[in-house]
Amino acid sequence: MPGPTDPAAAERRTPPSPRAPGTLRIGSIAGIDVLITSSWFIVALLISLTFAPRIEEVEPGLGFWKYVAGFVFAVVLYLSVLLHEASHAVTAQRLGYGVTSITLHFLGGMTEIDGASRRPRHEFWIAVVGPLTSLAVGGAAVGLWFLVPDGLVRLAIQGLAGANLVIGVLNLVPGLPLDGGRVLKALVWGASGNQHRATIVAGWGGRLAALALLAWPLVQEPLLGEPPTVLDIVLAFVIGLFLWTGATAAMAHARLRQRLPALVARPLARRTLTVPEDLPLAEAVRRAQEEQAGSIVTVALDGTPRGIVSEAAVTAMPDDRRPWVPVSAVTRAMEEGLTLPADVAGEDLILAISRRPAEEYLLVEADGRIYGVLSTADVDRAFRESAAG
Structure with missing residues (x-):
């Protein structure tokens, strides 16, 4: 899932950190390194294989090239994820924070921002701009959908619209480590004045979202009339586990930071x-x-x-x-x-x-x-x- 890490407490930028093992630098945005992990190639392959039958329906007879077209769609989709992450990064920079890198991985992307927010409104804007960007991309793609004739381009635009609208909505779910969790954290922080308490609240939101996602395959058939596929179950488990571990880590970090003022x-x-x-x-x-x-x-x-x-x-x-x-x-x-x-x-x-x-x-x-x-x-x-x- 796309989403930033906490922004920096330091006023001055820190020296660039060594690139993480298993990552490849593919460029930079606003002076920020853009990296991809080896897991990205796995998800690109999966998207290519999943998308290929639909491509065959739209353009029969492509043969092997339908997989190439599927891979191109995966690249285009991740370019929209990159735009989501870049919005986090640029907003953080404009608010005076240092940004180390943007990394594209199996579950989406991550913007590495040094340290923690100084103000609730900084946390709010850095977090909310990502989902808003995805919703804007999805909305623009919906508009193009009706202007482009049938074919591969229209199919790609349909996929891009659906994916970005889903990413935008899901990332607004009020639970850490999603962007919506950081929005909730900013609101509770602003209302209570206690950043650590806000993180705990948003962390519990993430845990509840994880439990709901893990339970989804059990209620999918009664609600939608369709039994869950193996892929549905695997995705629910992987993303649910990601949300649970991310929320738990954020809560543990908040409890850790509560003890830091004693260190002088x-x-x-x-x-x-x-x-x-x-x-x-x-x-x-x-x-x-x-x-x-x-x-x-x-x-x-x-x-x-x-x-x-x-x-x-x-x-x-x-x-x-x-x-x-x-x-x-x-x-x-x-x-x-x-x-x-x-x-x-x-x-x-x-x-x-x-x-x-x-x-x-x-x-x-x-x-x-x-x-x-x-x-x-x-x-x-x-x-x-x-x-x-």
């Missing part, structure tokens, strides 16, 4: 000793122990931080070598992303760590003064304690 970098920081880069490691360790400092940072002559001494590297260094090794030998250079504001907390802290994974980070005050060093191990321990509490 400043009280977790280790007291820091600053030393010159050429100081022997043994002397640096001695001074740190004397001052009861839990971390060591090397600085230039003007006091500029140059690196964070790795606790693991110090532990691995034999005692008899420490007097002869400069502290810079066990120091990680200050690269981009390793310096964080001393007041960073909650989701901003987790996002900063996930963007630039490391064992230690340098915390600095607003005026540039060194406050201390934050260890990832300390953050993990604090999170586990807050979860247990």
